[in-house]
Amino acid sequence: MKDPIDYLSDGIAGAIKRANPEETVDKEVMSYALSLGINMVLTIGLFLLVGYLTNNFILSVGILIVFAVMRTLAKGIHIKSLTLCVIVTVTMLIMVLLIQWPSVISIPAIIAVVLLVLIKSPVNWIRKSTAIVVAAICFTIGDIHLVVACLCQAITLVPLRR
Numbered sequence: 207m208k209d210p211i212d213y214l215s216d217g218i219a220g221a222i223k224r225a226n227p228e229e230t231v232d233k234e235v236m237s238y239a240l241s242l243g244i245n246m247v248l249t250i251g252l253f254l255l256v257g258y259l260t261n262n263f264i265l266s267v268g269i270l271i272v273f274a275v276m277r278t279l280a281k282g283i284h285i286k287s288l289t290l291c292v293i294v295t296v297t298m299l300i301m302v303l304l305i306q307w308p309s310v311i312s313i314p315a316i317i318a319v320v321l322l323v324l325i326k327s328p329v330n331w332i333r334k335s336t337a338i339v340v341a342a343i344c345f346t347i348g349d350i351h352l353v354v355a356c357l358c359q360a361i362t363l364v365p366l367r368r
Contacts, residue, residue, distance in 0.1 A: 211248070211288040215240035245288045252296045253303075262303055265351060269302055272344055272355045279337035280327040282362030298358050307350040315353050316345045319360045326363035 208216075219236035230236065250270065257266020285291040319341045327334050341360075344352035 209287045209289050211241050211244050211292070212237070215244055241288055245292060248292045249295050252292070253299045256296075256300050257303060260304065265349075266299075266303055268349070269299060269351055269355045272340065272352050273299060273302075273359050275340055276337055276356055276359035277362075279329065279333045279340065280323050280359065280363060281329055282359060283365060299355070302351055302354050302358055305354075307354050309350050312345060312348075312350055312353050315350075315357045316341060319353075319356045322360035322363050326360075 215237045216233075218240050219233045222236060223230050223233045253270060254263065254266055257263045257269075285294060320338055323334050323337050323341070327337065329337075341353070341356040344356055
Protein backbone atom coordinates (compact mmCIF):
# COMPACT_ATOMS: atom_id res chain seq x y z
CA MET A 207 0.00 0.00 0.00
CA LYS A 208 1.25 3.45 -0.90
CA ASP A 209 1.85 5.97 1.87
CA PRO A 210 -1.10 8.43 2.05
CA ILE A 211 1.19 11.48 1.93
CA ASP A 212 2.99 10.06 -1.12
CA TYR A 213 -0.36 9.31 -2.73
CA LEU A 214 -1.55 12.88 -2.16
CA SER A 215 1.69 14.44 -3.40
CA ASP A 216 1.64 12.23 -6.52
CA GLY A 217 -1.90 13.40 -7.26
CA ILE A 218 -1.02 17.08 -6.80
CA ALA A 219 2.17 16.72 -8.86
CA GLY A 220 0.24 14.98 -11.62
CA ALA A 221 -2.35 17.76 -11.71
CA ILE A 222 0.36 20.44 -11.84
CA LYS A 223 2.19 18.57 -14.61
CA ARG A 224 -1.00 18.18 -16.66
CA ALA A 225 -1.81 21.88 -16.23
CA ASN A 226 1.63 23.00 -17.46
CA PRO A 227 3.69 20.13 -18.90
CA GLU A 228 6.39 22.27 -20.54
CA GLU A 229 7.33 24.60 -17.70
CA THR A 230 7.39 22.19 -14.78
CA VAL A 231 10.01 19.78 -13.48
CA ASP A 232 9.55 16.01 -13.67
CA LYS A 233 6.50 14.72 -11.84
CA GLU A 234 8.68 12.55 -9.57
CA VAL A 235 10.77 15.55 -8.46
CA MET A 236 7.64 17.60 -7.81
CA SER A 237 6.01 14.73 -5.95
CA TYR A 238 9.05 14.27 -3.69
CA ALA A 239 9.22 17.98 -2.82
CA LEU A 240 5.49 18.12 -2.21
CA SER A 241 5.58 15.05 0.05
CA LEU A 242 8.27 16.63 2.24
CA GLY A 243 6.29 19.86 2.41
CA ILE A 244 3.06 18.08 3.30
CA ASN A 245 4.91 16.08 5.96
CA MET A 246 6.30 19.25 7.53
CA VAL A 247 3.02 21.19 7.37
CA LEU A 248 1.07 18.31 8.94
CA THR A 249 3.62 17.80 11.72
CA ILE A 250 3.87 21.48 12.62
CA GLY A 251 0.17 22.19 12.12
CA LEU A 252 -1.14 19.26 14.13
CA PHE A 253 1.25 19.85 17.02
CA LEU A 254 0.54 23.60 17.19
CA LEU A 255 -3.19 22.85 17.01
CA VAL A 256 -2.87 20.57 20.05
CA GLY A 257 -0.88 23.30 21.82
CA TYR A 258 -3.60 25.84 21.03
CA LEU A 259 -6.46 23.54 22.06
CA THR A 260 -4.76 22.75 25.39
CA ASN A 261 -3.92 26.41 26.11
CA ASN A 262 -0.21 25.61 25.76
CA PHE A 263 0.43 27.33 22.44
CA ILE A 264 3.53 29.31 23.47
CA LEU A 265 5.10 26.24 25.11
CA SER A 266 4.29 24.14 22.03
CA VAL A 267 6.08 26.70 19.84
CA GLY A 268 9.11 26.51 22.14
CA ILE A 269 9.13 22.70 22.12
CA LEU A 270 8.81 22.65 18.34
CA ILE A 271 11.66 25.12 17.86
CA VAL A 272 13.97 23.24 20.25
CA PHE A 273 13.13 19.88 18.66
CA ALA A 274 13.64 21.24 15.12
CA VAL A 275 16.93 22.95 15.96
CA MET A 276 18.26 19.82 17.69
CA ARG A 277 17.09 17.70 14.75
CA THR A 278 18.82 20.00 12.27
CA LEU A 279 22.06 20.07 14.24
CA ALA A 280 22.39 16.47 15.46
CA LYS A 281 20.31 14.60 12.84
CA GLY A 282 18.48 11.36 13.76
CA ILE A 283 16.74 8.33 12.32
CA HIS A 284 14.18 8.61 9.54
CA ILE A 285 10.98 6.62 9.36
CA LYS A 286 10.36 5.34 5.82
CA SER A 287 6.64 6.17 5.81
CA LEU A 288 6.01 9.91 5.84
CA THR A 289 2.57 9.38 7.36
CA LEU A 290 4.05 7.26 10.15
CA CYS A 291 6.69 9.97 10.63
CA VAL A 292 3.96 12.56 11.22
CA ILE A 293 2.11 10.26 13.63
CA VAL A 294 5.21 9.31 15.64
CA THR A 295 6.64 12.84 15.77
CA VAL A 296 3.37 14.52 16.72
CA THR A 297 2.64 11.86 19.34
CA MET A 298 6.11 12.24 20.84
CA LEU A 299 5.82 16.04 20.92
CA ILE A 300 2.33 15.87 22.46
CA MET A 301 3.74 13.66 25.22
CA VAL A 302 6.51 16.21 25.82
CA LEU A 303 3.90 18.98 25.98
CA LEU A 304 1.17 17.39 28.08
CA ILE A 305 2.97 15.19 30.61
CA GLN A 306 3.83 16.91 33.87
CA TRP A 307 7.49 15.95 33.98
CA PRO A 308 9.11 15.93 37.44
CA SER A 309 11.93 18.45 37.63
CA VAL A 310 14.23 15.83 39.18
CA ILE A 311 14.71 14.29 35.74
CA SER A 312 16.38 17.45 34.39
CA ILE A 313 19.93 16.48 35.32
CA PRO A 314 19.73 12.83 34.15
CA ALA A 315 17.97 14.00 30.97
CA ILE A 316 20.59 16.60 30.09
CA ILE A 317 23.39 14.11 30.79
CA ALA A 318 21.67 11.61 28.47
CA VAL A 319 21.31 14.29 25.77
CA VAL A 320 25.00 15.18 25.94
CA LEU A 321 26.10 11.53 25.85
CA LEU A 322 23.76 10.58 23.01
CA VAL A 323 24.79 13.57 20.90
CA LEU A 324 28.49 12.95 21.54
CA ILE A 325 28.35 9.21 20.92
CA LYS A 326 25.59 8.71 18.36
CA SER A 327 25.29 11.88 16.29
CA PRO A 328 26.85 11.41 12.82
CA VAL A 329 27.67 15.11 12.40
CA ASN A 330 30.91 17.04 12.89
CA TRP A 331 32.14 18.41 16.23
CA ILE A 332 30.93 21.94 15.56
CA ARG A 333 27.34 20.78 15.06
CA LYS A 334 27.56 18.39 18.03
CA SER A 335 28.89 21.21 20.21
CA THR A 336 26.16 23.57 19.03
CA ALA A 337 23.47 20.96 19.78
CA ILE A 338 24.90 20.52 23.27
CA VAL A 339 24.88 24.31 23.77
CA VAL A 340 21.21 24.41 22.71
CA ALA A 341 20.42 21.67 25.24
CA ALA A 342 22.41 23.51 27.92
CA ILE A 343 20.45 26.69 27.23
CA CYS A 344 17.19 24.74 27.64
CA PHE A 345 18.50 23.35 30.93
CA THR A 346 19.55 26.82 32.09
CA ILE A 347 16.15 28.28 31.21
CA GLY A 348 14.78 25.69 33.62
CA ASP A 349 11.81 24.49 31.59
CA ILE A 350 11.68 20.72 31.90
CA HIS A 351 9.58 20.44 28.73
CA LEU A 352 12.38 21.96 26.66
CA VAL A 353 14.92 19.59 28.21
CA VAL A 354 12.65 16.61 27.49
CA ALA A 355 12.25 17.85 23.89
CA CYS A 356 16.05 17.74 23.59
CA LEU A 357 16.04 14.25 25.08
CA CYS A 358 13.38 12.99 22.67
CA GLN A 359 15.40 14.31 19.74
CA ALA A 360 18.59 12.75 21.13
CA ILE A 361 16.81 9.40 21.46
CA THR A 362 16.17 9.49 17.70
CA LEU A 363 19.94 9.20 17.26
CA VAL A 364 19.73 5.58 18.41
CA PRO A 365 18.98 3.30 15.44
CA LEU A 366 15.83 1.17 15.68
CA ARG A 367 17.68 -1.92 14.43
CA ARG A 368 21.23 -2.96 13.73
